Amino acid sequence: MCGIIGCVGCGDQTLTTLVHGLSKLEYRGYDSAGVALVGDDGLQVVKKAGELDSLRGELDALEGVSGTLGVGHTRWSTHGPPTDENAHPHQDCTGDVGVVHNGIIENYQSLRDELESAGHTFESDTDTEVVPHLVEEGLEDGLDAEAAFREAVSRLDGAFALACVVAGSDAVLVARNDSPLVLGIDDGATYLASDVPAFREFTDRVVYLDDGEFARLDADGWRVSDVKGETIEKSVETVEWDAEDTGKSGYDHFMLKEIHEQPRALRQCLQGRVDELGGTVTLEELGDLEPDRIHLVAAGTSYHAAVYGSQLLQADGVPAQAFFAHEYASSPPPDTDALVVGVSQSGETADTLSATRTARRHGAETLALTNTVGSTMARECDHVCYIRSGPEIGVAATKTFAGQQTALNLLTQVATPGPSDRDVIEALRELPSDTQEILDESNAETVAEELLDSDAYFFIGRALNYPVALEGALKMKEITYKHAEGFAAGELKHGPLALVTGNTPVFATVVGDGELARKTIGNVKEVEARDAPVVAVTDGVSDVKRYADHVLEVPDTHPRTAAILANVQLQLVSYYTAAKLGRSIDKPRNLAKSVTVE
Template identity: 40%
Template sequence: MCGIVACRMDEAAGPFLIDALKLLEYRGYDSAGVAIRTLDGTMASSRTTNRVETLERQLDEWAGPALSGTGIGHTRWATHGAVTESNAHPHADCRQRVSIVHNGIIENSDALRRQLEQTGHLFASEVDSEVVSHLIEEELLITGDLRSAVTAATLRLHGSWAIVALDAETGRMVAAAHRSPLLVARSARGVFAASDINAIAEFVDEFQAMTDGDVVELGEEFVWTRSGAHSAAPAYATSNWSGVTHGLAGHTDYMSKEIAEQPETAARIIDRLAPMIADGSLWSGLNLPPFERVAVLGCGTSLNAGRVIANAFGALGDVPNSSLIASEASSAIMDPRTLVIALSQSGETADVLRAIDDLDLGTSSLMALTNSEHSTLARRADSMLNCNAGPEIGVAATKTFVAQVITGVAMALSALAATRRIDRDYARRQTDDLRRIPDLLAHAIAASQKAIPPLIEEIRDAQGFLFLGRGAGVVYAAEGALKLKELSYRWAEHYPAGELKHGPLALVEAGTPVVVIDSGDRRIESNISEVEARGGRIIRIGGAGSTIPALGLSLGTAMPGGIDRWGPLESVVPLQILARDLALALGRDVDKPRNLAKSVTVE
């Protein structure tokens, strides 16, 4: 979602801010902007509702006072106010002295705006964030000190915030955080702040993550305060950025590249985890207490991955399990000794973080499964597992779903072996099934790339789709429907196939595309017949003879790959490719779907 970058360098700030913002584009945004201090003590600002490249051109054409090495930048995903240049960040005070960038939501912004307008402040935007710059302006008139002014301003805020404020007159820069991620760092290249380590990792080897209530002056030395008093600085964390390229590597879009990376991603994760499964060491290394049941917590694709993992606990070890939609979890009651697995690709998903605030875990424990070991979720959980998917630029999750499922299933197997719910020989056999997954994914890619393109013209004009599955296949139908909605902007719903006759069958008419995950349950045939009798167009994803023969059952020597326990994981490949190819045929941007963001940091 919204992204923040800030710097103080000896070299020009402009090129750094632009490059850093480009590294945050994957989060999704609808406007962007920068504010850079000039050498004569004024502020140069540029904002756009287009891509970051527009800012780059505007800075190249800058004809005003020389720009310094101190500046702030932002990518915005609209929550308050329309997508306009005036609503884009950075926002300034009345005197154009203080500029701020802000992530989060100021819940009492309307009341604050009225108070500020009554004292003569003039607002230039509709957004909640602008009140922060005016509050700092007021406090600066009283204290004359930027850090004190930011501290006083944040004491008047309700909600969530990650803020960097820049004073054009003095060049001072102050950061503040509460319930929204922000990290700070320094190196020989300069001083930096960002909401995502990826934006600045090329420039720093380590960083410090701000915690709720922190206010930090980003000077030659960092000054950490909380409620106006000096506070201890958090420990340094090491950046694990490896200089991996974010390029397309010959692909036309990032989604295509990331689909293609799934076999290698799966093999890398399995090679790392497999030796620790049967002996229980993967589980014991998490240092979590015994559990009697499992609950998974997540949103969107991560929730679907969690459901696969929960199903694996049940199918493999008869462990009672449930799933919680994070945005609806506040009233959930946790049974004693529940292992709660919170899933978030970024580890910054606001709904998940608020849910763990609200849940009374009691004797239960919280494990984070994320692609970011330094994220807020990872820090707040009792233990964490990094799914190690690597960078994923496309907004619609592909390889992170596969990585979460494999990592979670490996953990489930190890936990069940460690707690003697399954014996080690059984765990080894299941681990052998996990090792089949990279080949199954590779086969699914090849089969899908051959079978799907001829289908697209036939279904291109369809306005609605049904996705069906049975047993372990239902959650993959859910993921397929979600992908098609995200990318093509067409209506798509998923159902357990047995529920078809209890309502959804009314939607089926001649030509209605109905995608069926055929994971071998014999009952699916009667459901297919029901659709065909109404003229629906069946797109069967299954074994030999299917519309898309992508599952391991279709190989010369069948490779179930855990299909009866954690489901047909390779089925996500044709579902991803179907959604992508349809979206491209409709002229959609598959890497940046409308209205969506990669890291959803607001509730």
């Protein structure tokens, strides 16, 4: 996810403050960085592709880059590759307007066509660049900087956090819609950032912006207003500098933030590993590994990812099996021809560490599939594959489960003899945007509200959607404390059907219109006949909607990635159910983020 930093009132420390803020945003993932400063010499913009050190080197090579206010940005590529031209900030034709942006402007192409027809020249491939040109249009029409910025924002569709500076103006102008922004309030200075750590060394007083709000930061302080320009009274909160108490980016809970970080996390997982044009997947860290069979060992959410991964591998002809790590360690010694894959978000899960250690003692080759660089499992195993999801603070795993599923897709492509599956590669490349579509359009909150008083929740699925059912039930029970169970859909009639009542909703994941979908629809009819509310998680290809009381849509895609998308919808249902029940979502009772005891 891109990062924004801005400041007013820092005097000759403005540039230093911006670069410091960018360094605190590096954890979010990025491929370019830049700053824009306004001073006596007008607007100065410096930006470079690559890591922050590249920007520092460029700034050191230049003289006179200074200003009394400014903005900075770390970019994660969406529209256009990571180049100097595509790095933020972006400018207008006159060079007087600078804009940084997080999110996606959905109608940028039509705006760009309109602006180019009016004579504007574009320098980048990004969606962001339309914004400074729209501001330029407003300025040419006689509007002041703030009015021109507001007019530009009114033309935009999509999710965005925007910060704009204009030569000759003494303000940083800000707007938020579905992308986090927070202000930092200090005596004589005001800061703006995507997340608190960017300015936390300077102040512990913050103001979280909400969707549809604007802010103006100038020498006199700060002001927040609505789309009509009317002032909104915002409370100034004091944050503690403990890492577990900061960094929510305006979201109510870390879990919700981390659910919404999944598009960025998935891009990070895929970056540099998938070549859609060449039709290849590369995991350089695995070298030329060609396992005869694979054993996946894990616990909890990671076990559900392991079940999903084992099914992927089996479907492509690689003998594979998923094991509970705590059972594997005490089972007969593993076949030394098997590659033993320890799946663990933290890389410190005691059960999984015990399993991989047992495997190594018996001569098996091991691979750690983890999120945590430098973790014990990563250090001890023969190979390591990082899922690159970024920090996850919420105890209930969300983005790391999606990262595990995605990484296991990559592992399957590498481990399978023969060429990679181009259809799968195409679906993986679309996965981040498909996930964002769900986050933008999901009706999960409404479904959660209508089913809030249920006695229990059942989740069913077949094949790749069976582990999705298991994970959907686990999330529900972890954070809501309500009874929830996941079943292979075909098992429903072999016992669990006895528990189905009119107050036990059944979540059925049905994608495509093949034999598995038709059989699952048969299971849906079974519970419908017993008056159970049915929630269909579906791409709409089959006719399951006609039997459902509620529908959670997923984009039409490959069945392998559809299972990842279905899980996102179920995460949201669990989150909103827990929120409406007033549960301790980020720290559910009796649970820990990293389980370090067996």
